[in-house]
Amino acid sequence: MTKLLEGKRGIIFGALNDKSIAWKVAEKAAEQGAKFTLTNAPIALRMGEINALAEKTGSAVITADATDMNDLKALFEKSQEELGGKLDFVLHSIGMSPNVRKGKHYTGLDHNFYAKTLDVSAASFHKVLQTAYEMDAINEWGSVLGLTYIAAQRVFPDYNDMADAKALLESIARSFGYHYGVKRKVRVNTISQSPTPTTAGTGVKGFDSFINYADSMSPLGNADASACADYCISMFSDLTRFVTMQNLFHDGGFSFTGVSEKVMEKF
Numbered sequence: 358m359t360k361l362l363e364g365k366r367g368i369i370f371g372a373l374n375d376k377s378i379a380w381k382v383a384e385k386a387a388e389q390g391a392k393f394t395l396t397n398a399p400i401a402l403r404m405g406e407i408n409a410l411a412e413k414t415g416s417a418v419i420t421a422d423a424t425d426m427n428d429l430k431a432l433f434e435k436s437q438e439e440l441g442g443k444l445d446f447v448l449h450s451i452g453m454s455p456n457v458r459k460g461k462h463y464t465g466l467d468h469n470f471y472a473k474t475l476d477v478s479a480a481s482f483h484k485v486l487q488t489a490y491e492m493d494a495i496n497e498w499g500s501v502l503g504l505t506y507i508a509a510q511r512v513f514p515d516y517n518d519m520a521d522a523k524a525l526l527e528s529i530a531r532s533f534g535y536h537y538g539v540k541r542k543v544r545v546n547t548i549s550q551s552p553t554p555t556t557a558g559t560g561v562k563g564f565d566s567f568i569n570y571a572d573s574m575s576p577l578g579n580a581d582a583s584a585c586a587d588y589c590i591s592m593f594s595d596l597t598r599f600v601t602m603q604n605l606f607h608d609g610g611f612s613f614t615g616v617s618e619k620v621m622e623k624f
């Protein structure tokens with residue numbers, strides 16, 4: 358199918374480099390006819406890689422720290438100006454934990470870092486939604502997506518405080534999805550993605566082992582970033598208009614597999 362997003366306008370958060378899930382979403386959204394702005398935190402933009410994506414997709418790049426309400430307001434204003442009207446989709450593809458970065462154990466977290474993890478990785482989703490809601494910046498049947506991981510439901514010890522952030526993120530999707538649905542028929546969902554070799558993903562301790570474990574456990578194998586982007590496009594399209602407040606597993610069947618033969622053989 359082509360041009361699933363023809364005539365749609367959006368904002369894509371979180372394209373850091375060509376491994377980022379958001380990068381793949383931007384490429385596919387452009388292929389499907391969407392117009393959008395790209396945004397990331399000032400420090401990520403200084404790395405400069407996003408400019409190549411902006412050129413390829415014909416998009417403007419607008420700086421915003423997703424935890425800063427003033428930045429978000431300016432981002433939504435400028436994006437509507439740049440794109441010529443209200444938006445139809447928003448991708449929140451943001452995650453960061455200073456505790457993971459500094460190797461703090463879950464039982465001995467630095468609580469200033471913990472607050473930062475929750476703010477950047479979860480509360481920022483609420484801030485994005487609240488900004489859009491208050492500005493009435495999203496058209497009816499618009500679609501807002503966050504990206505999450507199954508550590509929100511089950512314990513993956515090295516995922517650390519990001520597990521708590523993902524649980525909060527998924528809860529925000531449900532709660533805001535209710536209110537935004539009632540008020541403006543805007544839908545809000547999270548996609549729970551397989552482990553994926555990106556900058557954020559590989560920062561988690563033991564990533565190489567658990568990406569292989571997940572692959573062996575999943576009947577279809579791990580979903581890669583490009584397949585995740587395809588799913589995001591379908592969720593931004595009009596083909597999924599009545600899906601809201603859901604946490605959608607995009608993981609090759611991992612989430613509902615108790616054990617696989619491949620894993621059994623290893624014991």
Ligand SMILES: NC(=O)c1ccc[n+]([C@@H]2O[C@H](COP(=O)([O-])OP(=O)(O)OC[C@H]3O[C@@H](n4cnc5c(N)ncnc54)[C@H](O)[C@@H]3O)[C@@H](O)[C@H]2O)c1
Nearest residue numbers: 371373377378401423451452504505552553555556557558
């Ligand atoms: N990689 C995986 O294994 C995996 C699995 C499931 C879910 N996810 C989720 O997918 C999303 C995207 O991550 P990714 O794997 O593409 O990695 P990534 O490192 O490419 O993307 C993370 C992005 O978050 C941005 N960011 C951090 N702090 C920010 C802030 N204050 N304001 C704005 N942006 C900020 C970074 O600059 C970066 O672009 C995250 O929510 C992540 O938790 C990843």
